[in-house]
Amino acid sequence: MSEEQFLRAYDPRDYPAVAVTVDVVALTIRDGALHLLLIQRAEPPFEGCWALPGGFVRPDEDLGAAARREFAEETGLGGEQLRRVHFEQLASYGTPDRDPRMRIVSVAHLAFAPDLPEPQAGSDASAAQWLPVSALASRQLAFDHERIVADGLERARSKLEYTPLATRFVGDEFTIAELRAVYETVWGHPLHPGNFHRKVLSVPGLVESTGQTTAHGGAKGGPRAKLYRAGDARLLHPALLRPGREETVR
């Protein structure tokens, strides 16, 4: 059999043996901890297992649109709440045996959201919940979703450094301390409040002042904090680098 004949025999136009799905690594911050959105699968394979929200891409549907739709469908979130969620493509996963049904290539997406209400499980799921990322180690996920989550978390941690991503995790108006809490939560390190404050204000376009302050001081006292909104920068320069990365470099 010649190479050309071989290629013909497996022509995907005649035998669509591959399916394309999207999976969504949705992250938010609740109660001062980073949370990941998981659904409990209502159907095989991996029935009853926890997994990332996702599903098949529809004909004539863009990849990003499919991610948004699946996120909305499987969580019951929509409208204004969906508008404040930021989506971006993460990577594609296509190991031949990653799904027992058939060959499936999944285009994983990342979603970053400010604090959202508890999700309502959609049709494909028997449950949906925000799980603290710290509790992930004790929960097995379906398919290769643990790998996808790990990649997504590393991408999120990295993007905090050189993009204004952190502002996606807070409300439209926020204090510097709230922004610092995002960094501390996602990176898992405490940061120096004074130096962080000065740094955030010194990066052009990261935040802009609203001229307002919080109505009250903090719960345990302290002065009212100035309120800011996200600035117009798309890249941070100079970046906010994670402290103590020298060891992870090799």
Added chain:
Amino acid sequence: MSEEQFLRAYDPRDYPAVAVTVDVVALTIRDGALHLLLIQRAEPPFEGCWALPGGFVRPDEDLGAAARREFAEETGLGGEQLRRVHFEQLASYGTPDRDPRMRIVSVAHLAFAPDLPEPQAGSDASAAQWLPVSALASRQLAFDHERIVADGLERARSKLEYTPLATRFVGDEFTIAELRAVYETVWGHPLHPGNFHRKVLSVPGLVESTGQTTAHGGAKGGPRAKLYRAGDARLLHPALLRPGREETVR
């Protein structure tokens, strides 16, 4: 229904017919200029048009393996030469009408190679060539490949900053000046030789000395240069940042 029964009753044809391809943005440096590998399509659609090397992913073939195979097939390069080419996934492109034949999702990959010989066109291509990136503006590419190339170039420029990617464009042993030429070529800026030299040696794990020097001085004179090989760093810290990025931040 048990999980096993479900899998047996599962019919892949119930799911929408989407095909998955890989496309490869292969970059190398020839004659001091950044070059991109293009093939001339031998079959419709876009017959006769220049395009990225790529093709359908085979059953039971990993995405990265498909990219490597397509690169090898459509260029006639293989063996030891292929070993020195570094592949990584770039992003996936799945706009519904990006291919006139049917719904095709393409998982684009980046390939970085030291200077390779002129490619030999494979079965799907009537020609293959390394095209200087500077000449891209005057050549229309098939499908959405211009967008993919733009994304790939930006990714390459960015990865030079914080990874040892530049060492993939030179031979196993190289001088600091050769490494600097890579940065200058990919970024399109001249760099200060003295400062670059010191910086490269100061970043832990970027290069390690071979103890050797070049056999002769440069073509126009000058001392022999010390030879280095790639170090063991996977991330550069502190990074080698592109000069003058303040303007592109917004």
Added chain:
DNA sequence: GCAATAGTGTCTTTAAGACACTATGAG
């Protein structure tokens, strides 16, 4: 008053960049 926090001042250390300079080798 006391504790906690917002925000600023200042100093040290590190890194980046400008510039000068020496040494080496091809022609």
Added chain:
DNA sequence: CTCATAGTGTCTTAAAGACACTATTGC
């Protein structure tokens, strides 16, 4: 010899981090 280049020295500036301190609020 001349000229281009490898490699180093030194100074300036920018940025990161440590630490101290004041001011403002809740309790």
